[in-house]
Amino acid sequence: MSLFGTATGFGAGGTGVFGATTTDSHNPMKDVEVTSPPDDSISCLAFSPPTMPGNFLIGGSWANDVRCWEVQDNGQTVPKAQQMHTGPVLDVCWSDDGSKVFTASCDKTAKMWDLNSNQAMQIAQHDGPIKSIHWIKAPNYSCIMTGSWDKTLKFWDTRSPNPMLSLPMTERCYCADVVYPMAVLATADRGLIVYQLENQPSEFRRIDSPLKHQHRCVAIFKDKQNKPTGFALGSIEGRVAIHYINPPNPAKDNFTFKCHRSNGTNTATPQDIYAVNAISFHPVHGTLATVGSDGRFSFWDKDARTKLKTSEQLDQPITACCFNSNGNIFAYASSYDWSKGHEYYNPQKKNYIFLRNAAEELKPRNKKW
């Protein structure tokens, strides 16, 4: 609880350059700014696993770099290291012991970054940009899973230049998530494939999409026994689907909800619909956070089917979010997500990563036990 201080303690940690006045809307939630954020849009964020003492945040960006910050208990962030790709970085992940970081890039390669030696080496190669990268830790093997726009899903032993397994897909990979022994992959053309990872990765099931629009983000959630049991899928048109793999009652258990839309059901003005850019589940409470092109983040309780909180509107879209391993910190990145094309891109606009105390706000609405 006191590990990450309280919300009031954060104010001092901010840079304070803008004085957080009411006119400035880059940080309406008065959260802690991460120092020296990337120079271009932030595509992905990831916190270090629980096996590591302390909290380290990794962020990849369209400026081709991957940065690592240490987040101290008082909320201050210290830039630690940086690695470069030859193209924009689209995804990052940690190894389970926290010694390595894996990065996927538009340059069609994936790299393994050893944080102890600060050396990075290429470990994967695709024919197209790599959109997703995940570390898989199974009892009998461990590997890296990469999903690419070249319509393949590959599994890499980090020591060999050739993949240990390559699975063809019907479409390009748009987003993926892994919680052993389950992997979910959402592709273009609203494809949805579930893989099982026991013994050896293999396709488990193809699912008809519960959503009507392009898939954008997916996150696996766990049941009370801490086993993956379903996933949340976000689309470009302000909607998230909660989908269980083997529900006792599919008609009742699976559902979708609207989010990241303007002014509710007010009929006087049209409802603006924004893309859902990322979904993240709280590691302790099982509640979830969504972030959208509208520059807001929202917290939800999928079991009570209620909204817990919606933020004020930032002046830029929120492109990525994640929780730290004990769920006390919620990190979100404010930068342009290309949702309106290049005409609306302003390279001069500064990008931010904010840290928020998530210990209280993500508690489920009514605890049943």
Added chain:
Amino acid sequence: MAEGGDAEWELSKENIQPLKRGRDISVLHQALSQQQDGPSSAVCQQKQAFESELRIYNGDDPLDVWDRYVKWTEQTFPQGGKESNLPVLLERAVTQFTEEKKYHNDPRYVDLWIKFAKICSEPLEIYRYMQAQRVGGSQASFYIAWSEEYERLGNSREADKVYQEGFNNCAEPRDKLLQYHKALQARVSRQVMTTMAEKDSDEESNEPERLSLVDLKHRGKKKAIVPVNRAQAALGHNSRGLQSQGAPAPSGAKNSCFVVFDENKGPAAVTSEPKWESWAAPPPVRAKENAQKPEKWCDVKMAQKSRFGHKIVPPPLTKPTFQPYVEESDEPPRMTPCKINSAVNTVLSARKPRLEETPLKRLQEHRHLQQQQQQQETQGGKLQEKNMYCKELLFSGATEFCFEELRAERYRKKMAQETQPGQSSADPTNTETEF
């Protein structure tokens, strides 16, 4: 070797769709050889290049990209088919520029429309729609295609009218229109002549007597002759019908004397030697299959009719004595539940044809929507929902893109320009600075 190569495409002629423009033999060779290797990366890359060009083109002639993309697709996928995506592509291309007045009489745009019409099930409707929208009104090719469609349907009068309208609208090039019109007239008159000649000869020879029981002569330009042996055909048909009707009867008769294997009887019946049962006294249960035990009538239900008017046969209540083994992984995928009540529908319901979904309908709807939106924007009216993202960029071309793909394409283009130092240094006010 070259001869062998030439012969190669002859072997797979059936895979090549005819193209009005003709085909480039070298491209055809390439396309056919690539087909054998499966989807090649070169084709994919080219396609990807077109797709991205559609989205990031910012010149003043966006139709050019579509035109090249369609032509390339035609040449690269000689067999047509799903992977060519040609129908989708044509529909999108045509829809894209419905509001662009400057293209309405552009030969390339009209050409796209004609190609689109030809793959539709009702080309005439498309041509009429084009006319109503004033697309191709001054293009000779439009009238020619339209007229040809009428001629194909055997309506030479309308076909001629279309040409007249073309002349009235001063369609260009006039020579071409004239030439095609003359050709049409020649075809029609030749047809009339031949029918006349036949008629004459018919009249000359056959006038005195009317022959009965001879082959029928065909009349008019329709060459179809009614089969003479009509009676036989009808007989054949009848006999077939009779057979199929009669078929169950004997088998039903046989049933009564055959021993039907019944698993519920238990293993004893199986192991015992089959006994011949006498004709005189078959087991009573099987002899009278309709025999019913007397029972109360008040709680017997009538066969119910479903909403669709079919009778529902209630599923037999007897359960199999065994539990079918289903492997866990073989379970059908669980999907979002369908609303059909499984108790009512014991059979899979056939997919209902989407009546309204013709390409033309979609086009009209698209246009309607656009106009509505414009109206509402000008009036500050109320739309129900508004997408706050660049939908037209994501769903251009034959495939969809995500935001990151759009951005990556921009990035790639910028990188490609930077690696050509001559270009970027010569052009400091590069448009790509906005990246």
